[in-house]
Amino acid sequence: MQCPRCRNKDKKYFYKSSRGWICRRCIQFKRQLIEEEIQENGKVEIKENADEYTLKYPLTPKQKEVSLKCLQSLMNGKDVFIDALCGGGKTELVLQSISYYLKNKKRVVFAVARRQVVLDLYARLKAIFNHAKVIAVCQGYTQDLVGDLIVCTTHQLYRYPKSFDLVILDEPDAFPYKGNVVLEGIVKTSCIGQMVYLTATPDQTIKRRIQNDELTHLKLYRRPHNKDLPVPKLIVAPTMILFLLLVLWIKQHATHSLLIFVPTIQLSKVMHRLLSCLFVVGSCTSKTVNKDDIIERFKDKKIQCLIATTILERGVTIEGVDVCVFHADNSVFDEASLVQMSGRVGRSFNYPTGDCLFLSKQKSKLVDDCIKTCIKINDNGRV
Incomplete structure (x- = not known):
């Protein structure tokens, strides 16, 4: 027996109803009877010239x-x-x-x-x-x-x-x-x-x-503007010192948009409350209701600093942004997420470089591996 939608074969997820067998593993997506074959969606007519596309910059x-x-x-x-x-x-x-x-x-x-x-x-x-x-x-x-x-x-x-x-x-x-x-x-x-x-x-x-x-x-392994991937700088210190260093870093980068990653929603609330006393700060987590509005305000430079969890580690491009990862050694972050967060920096032709800072309470193999990965990517890209 196999679910035609999620391809589940585990018997413990199947339930016998009056209408037939149901897969409970994907039931959140609508009830699916195992005996029913999933039908293809109706044929869609692709528009003429739909294949034509234009780019602002030519490919390398x-x-x-x-x-x-x-x-x-x-x-x-x-x-x-x-x-x-x-x-x-x-x-x-x-x-x-x-x-x-x-x-x-x-x-x-x-x-x-x-x-x-x-x-x-x-x-x-x-x-x-x-x-x-x-x-x-x-x-x-x-x-x-x-x-x-x-x-x-x-x-x-x-x-x-x-x-x-x-x-x-x-x-x-x-x-x-x-x-x-x-x-x-x-x-x-x-x-x-x-x-x-x-x-x-x-x-x-x-x-x-x-x-x-x-x-x-x-x-x-090379960006279109041919600049290196920014390699994170690492500072290891107690949390209070790290916070003071963060405030100093924000002041030193006052003309830039600043994206500050934290590992938990609770820490984002604390950081937002503290930093709001000194700077124009926004916060974006999975619990934030008006995410779209906050991100747009950040892109429009109406917010200087945006505190975010890993919800913004991928996919979102902010021109001219510098990045700090606070408590980069936290177990919430893995090497992939650290690489992705540092990769928010220097993505555009107008701002091909930038600064990435990792603030850690202690040495971490994952942080070290992330830095080594960034260096290796740059070495491979120059070949």
Whole structure:
């Protein structure tokens, strides 16, 4: 017995109702009878010229090479993993493939982990594919579900069984997708063709698939502006000293937008209360109600400092931002999240450099590994 939606085979999740067997593992996405075969969504007519796209900046030679190899691998029926550093232009690397599929009247979805990333990516892709109907599907945006190019959270893919010829999965190592077997099953069920995985920090699942030759592994270790990935500076001291150093750091970077990562919501509240006495400060966590408004105000430089948990570690680009990770040694952070947080710095052509500071209570192997990874990426990118 197997659930046709999430592909569960574990008997303990099946329940016999008066209508038939039901999978309880994915019941939050709507009741699914095991005996019912999931039907494909109705055929969608892709608009003429939906494949045409424009970019503000031309791709670098290395980006063009990776972009072409990605398309060639997909055309040969093989899934792709693009191993690109933070700020390396992962989205731009799949535009050629998206265009090819749309030109051939095939359906494409760009699936990401979090709602805020959906809205940011939707705005970018809508400007790039300005002849296509690009839609966002996430919490608060579920009225229109049909488009040429869909950008959605992985949760929303339950609405699209057996629908997409190309599924582009952004940051598969990020919460809430990572390790979530229900979401993994739903993503696979939505795909009737090939998949592209995009991340700078692959997990063991992707690494294992590469070793088994199940994925074409493409690498990009240089940003489009050809500047190094900022390497975090580390200071180890007691918390009170770290806080004073943070205040000094904020004053020294008064003309910049400052993103301060903390490991817990409780610490974000404490930091917000203390720093608000001295600076214009905002806070963004999973419990924040008006996240969109706060992030927009931060982008518009109406807020100097934004305190955030790992909810903003990926996907959101802020021009000219410097980053501090407070209590970088906390067990909430792993090497991947530390790399991603430091990768918020220096992402744009207008601000290709910046400062990243790790403030730790004690030495940490994960912090050291993150710094070594950043140095290694820069070394590989110069080759």
